[in-house]
Amino acid sequence: MHQLATPPEEQPLLTVVVSARDAALLAEVVELRARNEQLEQALASRPVIDQARGMVMALAPCSSERAWDLLVDVSQHCNVKLRNVAAALVATTRDETLPGQIQRELRRALRRLHAGDRR
Numbered sequence: 001m002h003q004l005a006t007p008p009e010e011q012p013l014l015t016v017v018v019s020a021r022d023a024a025l026l027a028e029v030v031e032l033r034a035r036n037e038q039l040e041q042a043l044a045s046r047p048v049i050d051q052a053r054g055m056v057m058a059l060a061p062c063s064s065e066r067a068w069d070l071l072v073d074v075s076q077h078c079n080v081k082l083r084n085v086a087a088a089l090v091a092t093t094r095d096e097t098l099p100g101q102i103q104r105e106l107r108r109a110l111r112r113l114h115a116g117d118r119r
Contacts (some may be wrong), residue, residue: 045083062113
């Protein structure tokens with residue numbers, strides 16, 4: 001027994017009617033998925049950022065909060081994501097060279113930090 005398939009052109013077209021409520025739910029799902037992805041990325045990058053904070057605290061003797069502010073400052077001045085600045089700094093422990101732009105901004109930020117301490 002063979003069944004003959006109906007050609008696509010003869011199959012009825014499905015019409016999807018999306019209600020306002022369905023559209024709102026869909027928008028919420030998209031937003032929640034994006035937020036979830038951001039949180040996953042933040043959790044994944046947190047350890048390297050914390051390691052970099054510790055390195056700055058050892059280099060500059062400063063608090064954890066000031067180390068965070070310094071890394072954020074370097075990130076903003078270089079226009080590089082904080083997690084990438086942190087990863088580059090941590091990579092120096094594996095004999096990798098700190099990119100020149102980050103190196104310059106880190107020096108400047110450390111000088112500003114020390115100048116602020118002398119006031």
